[in-house]
Amino acid sequence: MKTPKVVLTGGGTAGHVSLNQALIPFFMDRGYELHYIGSHDGIERELITDSFPEVTYHPISSGKLRRYFSVKNFSDPFKVLSGAMQSLFLLRKLKPEVIFSKGGFVSVPVVMAGKLANIPVVIHESDVTPGLANKLALPFAQHIFTVFEETLEHLPAGKSTCTGAVIRPGLFKGNPRNGLKVGGFDGTKKVILIMGGSQGSVTINDAVRKLLPTLLTEYDVFHLCGKGKLDSSLEGVKGYKQLEYVTTELSDLLSASDIIISRAGSNSIFEFLALKKPMLLIPLSAQQSRGDQILNAKLFKKLGFAEVLMEEELTEQSLEESIAIVQNHSSEFIASMQKAKQPKTPDEMVSLILDYKQL
Numbered sequence: 001m002k003t004p005k006v007v008l009t010g011g012g013t014a015g016h017v018s019l020n021q022a023l024i025p026f027f028m029d030r031g032y033e034l035h036y037i038g039s040h041d042g043i044e045r046e047l048i049t050d051s052f053p054e055v056t057y058h059p060i061s062s063g064k065l066r067r068y069f070s071v072k073n074f075s076d077p078f079k080v081l082s083g084a085m086q087s088l089f090l091l092r093k094l095k096p097e098v099i100f101s102k103g104g105f106v107s108v109p110v111v112m113a114g115k116l117a118n119i120p121v122v123i124h125e126s127d128v129t130p131g132l133a134n135k136l137a138l139p140f141a142q143h144i145f146t147v148f149e150e151t152l153e154h155l156p157a158g159k160s161t162c163t164g165a166v167i168r169p170g171l172f173k174g175n176p177r178n179g180l181k182v183g184g185f186d187g188t189k190k191v192i193l194i195m196g197g198s199q200g201s202v203t204i205n206d207a208v209r210k211l212l213p214t215l216l217t218e219y220d221v222f223h224l225c226g227k228g229k230l231d232s233s234l235e236g237v238k239g240y241k242q243l244e245y246v247t248t249e250l251s252d253l254l255s256a257s258d259i260i261i262s263r264a265g266s267n268s269i270f271e272f273l274a275l276k277k278p279m280l281l282i283p284l285s286a287q288q289s290r291g292d293q294i295l296n297a298k299l300f301k302k303l304g305f306a307e308v309l310m311e312e313e314l315t316e317q318s319l320e321e322s323i324a325i326v327q328n329h330s331s332e333f334i335a336s337m338q339k340a341k342q343p344k345t346p347d348e349m350v351s352l353i354l355d356y357k358q359l
């Protein structure tokens with residue numbers, strides 16, 4: 001009997017890869033051979049090939065979907081077309097039972113090719129409003145799963161279901177003592193973890209670093225500042241540990257942390273919710289995005305899980321005040337989070353995806 005196959009796609013930022021990372025071991029447990037179609041130089045390549053040598057990574061040509069003018073807007077449609085041809089060739093050869101797409105611009109040609117090759121495509125949207133890539137992909141897909149109930153208002157009724165968030169099981173296995181050791185912290189102060197999404201945020205980094213002398217009187221600080229965004233002048237400052245990006249250590253750092261300051265990317269905030277971490281969310285502004293993080297953050301505030309500080313209002317003083325609000329209300333935030341719906345397990349999500357497989 002031939003080994004059944006599944007093709008996964010999604011990339012551009014880690015937010016479009018993390019669900020796939022969670023699902024891979026569970027597809028493998030069920031005996032599936034896995035193939036990942038991603039871009040040549042996106043973060044998905046490193047995240048998948050470094051951690052999952054059993055998954056075959058197929059790089060394709062891909063364009064970027066920009067909301068602003070660039071000369072590349074003229075050449076990129078050809079790259080997407082070329083990516084679709086490469087995907088079609090691969091899909092006809094691999095003959096997977098189903099394609100699962102986590103979105104991001106690289107997924108568009110794969111999804112289009114899936115339709116042409118007559119292979120069922122299931123897509124996933126983690127934000128309140130569907131992203132541009134998923135909007136383009138939707139006509140070619142069999143079904144779309146969402147994290148937020150509110151997203152269903154923007155999608156065709158017969159083709160969409162809210163499944164809620166799915167969390168990597170490894171994140172629940174953190175050891176706080178190992179986390180403190182990474183920072184060189186002795187555990188006497190409360191710990192704040194700062195994460196500016198998967199790429200780090202210069203705006204948040206600057207504000208945090210300005211407030212650092214004040215912050216360090218009360219807290220120890222883990223700062224996940226993003227690739228290329230370390231500040232060498234702060235190396236060795238006691239109580240401050242800056243790291244560009246962490247992989248397996250993230251669970252330890254989170255378990256050692258009392259408060260999180262973060263962008264409001266969907267995957268991140270549901271991880272903090274699952275771990276019951278009081279959070280201060282600073283969403284990416286509407287000038288720099290379609291405003292999805294603002295909606296995510298406002299909803300989390302309404303549900304009593306988070307305090308929100310808008311980027312336009314971010315100053316040293318407002319940051320200090322907002323951290324104090326989270327600190328003073330942390331037990332209420334935790335109580336609300338304890339009442340929230342539990343995330344789906346990756347194995348349950350795998351079952352939902354396989355319901356669409358081609359027999």
Ligand SMILES: CC(=O)N[C@H]1[C@@H](OP(=O)(O)OP(=O)(O)OC[C@H]2O[C@@H](n3ccc(=O)[nH]c3=O)[C@H](O)[C@@H]2O)O[C@H](CO)[C@@H](O)[C@@H]1O
Pocket residue numbers: 013014015016018126127195196197198199224244245246247250264265266267268269271284289292293
């Ligand atoms: C700038 C941009 O386009 N942001 C979007 C992107 O965010 P982004 O890529 O930042 O995605 P998320 O915040 O959703 O997820 C980041 C993921 O990276 C992980 N992580 C982060 C830092 C680190 O050091 N180690 C690590 O493992 C987090 O645990 C999380 O699983 O996708 C999200 C989900 O569609 C959207 O809501 C965001 O608006």
